[in-house]
Amino acid sequence: DQQVKQNSPSLSVQEGRISILNCDYTNSMFDYFLWYKKYPAEGPTFLISISSIKDKNEDGRFTVFLNKSAKHLSLHIVPSQPGDSAVYFCAASADNAGNMLTFGGGTRLMVKP
Amino acid sequence: NAGVMQNPRHLVRRRGQEARLRCSPMKGHSHVYWYRQLPEEGLKFMVYLQKENIIDESGMPKERFSAEFPKEGPSILRIQQVVRGDSAAYFCASSLPGLTYEQYFGPGTRLTVT
Numbered sequence: 001d002q003q004v005k006q007n008s009p010s011l012s013v014q015e016g017r018i019s020i021l022n023c024d025y026t027n028s029m030f031d032y033f034l035w036y037k038k039y040p041a042e043g044p045t046f047l048i049s050i051s052s053i054k055d056k057n058e059d060g061r062f063t064v065f066l067n068k069s070a071k072h073l074s075l076h077i078v079p080s081q082p083g084d085s086a087v088y089f090c091a092a093s094a095d096n097a098g099n100m101l102t103f104g105g106g107t108r109l110m111v112k113p
Numbered sequence: 114n115a116g117v118m119q120n121p122r123h124l125v126r127r128r129g130q131e132a133r134l135r136c137s138p139m140k141g142h143s144h145v146y147w148y149r150q151l152p153e154e155g156l157k158f159m160v161y162l163q164k165e166n167i168i169d170e171s172g173m174p175k176e177r178f179s180a181e182f183p184k185e186g187p188s189i190l191r192i193q194q195v196v197r198g199d200s201a202a203y204f205c206a207s208s209l210p211g212l213t214y215e216q217y218f219g220p221g222t223r224l225t226v227t
Contacts (some may be wrong), residue, residue: 004155032214043117043204043218044156089155093214099144100169101216103155 003027004092006104010017013111019077024091026071030092034101035064035075038087047088048075080111117207117219118187125225132199133191134222142215145188146206146216147180156204162188195226221227 005024013019021035027096031052036044050057050064050073057064068072077084087108118137126132138145144163148156158172162182173180177195182188190197202223206216 005202007154025204025215028127036218041220041223043119043206043220046215046217049215091156099161099208099214100158100172100215101156101214102148102158103152105147 002105003030004090004102006088006090006107007103008044008107010108011108013080013109015082015111015113016079017063019075019080019084019109019111021077021109023073023075023104024071025073025090027093027094027102028071029094030102031095032093033064033066033073034091034093035062036089036091036103037084038089038106049067051052077109081107082111082113085109085111094110115178117142117205117217119203119219119222120203121222122220123223126195127227128196130192132224133194134165134190134192134203134205134224136188136190136205136207136219138205139217140206141209142217143210144208145182146208147188147190148204148206148218150202150204152201159190183196192224193213197222197226200224200226 034049035047038044045070064071087106089106147159150156162171177193192215202221204221206218208216
């Protein structure tokens with residue numbers, strides 16, 4: 001049973017436009033959400049996070065939105081750059097589940113020059 | 114300021130051999146986590162350790178797998194009698210005690226069982 005789902009395995013965007021990556025979750029106990037970026041043959045790199053008490057967090061070109069009622073979060077990258085091409089994973093954590101992160105399956109973002 | 118270090122980066126083992134994967138956390142980080150990524154899948158939690166303690170091993174297979182984080186030295190993930198299904202990328206992450214949600218990952222060890 002996948003508790004965190006990224007339904008789009010891939011996304012292609014033109015350089016300079018907005019990239020929107022989506023993530024859905026089923027466990028209402030999740031209270032902290034993170035986005036990681038991963039290049040081939042490297043480990044995931046922490047990008048941005050959001051607590052369940054907020055609905056938006058912004059860091060430079062990256063903004064994460066959380067809709068708790070819909071159990072949905074999204075990562076917006078604007079403007080998109082070719083260097084953003086990577087696999088993006090959303091992850092979630094529940095305070096009552098220790099410190100494990102539950103990951104989605106990832107979305108491969110391709111930003112075309 | 115070195116990040117999380119893992120070695121070896123690539124490990125090839127024959128079925129039945131043992132695999133030992135090492136992880137040195139970031140400086141100042143006392144919490145270590147191991148995750149496994151099978152091909153075309155997301156990362157799956159295996160085990161969470163602090164120095165000399167296993168805190169949560171709910172994601173660890175019951176047999177053949179063990180992990181430790183001794184007082185001195187790196188954390189070790191040990192897989193005995195490897196099988197082909199153990200072929201995967203194994204990632205270690207570390208965090209500060211007060212920010213355990215924000216985990217920083219190493220480059221991973223890619224284990225291939227032939």
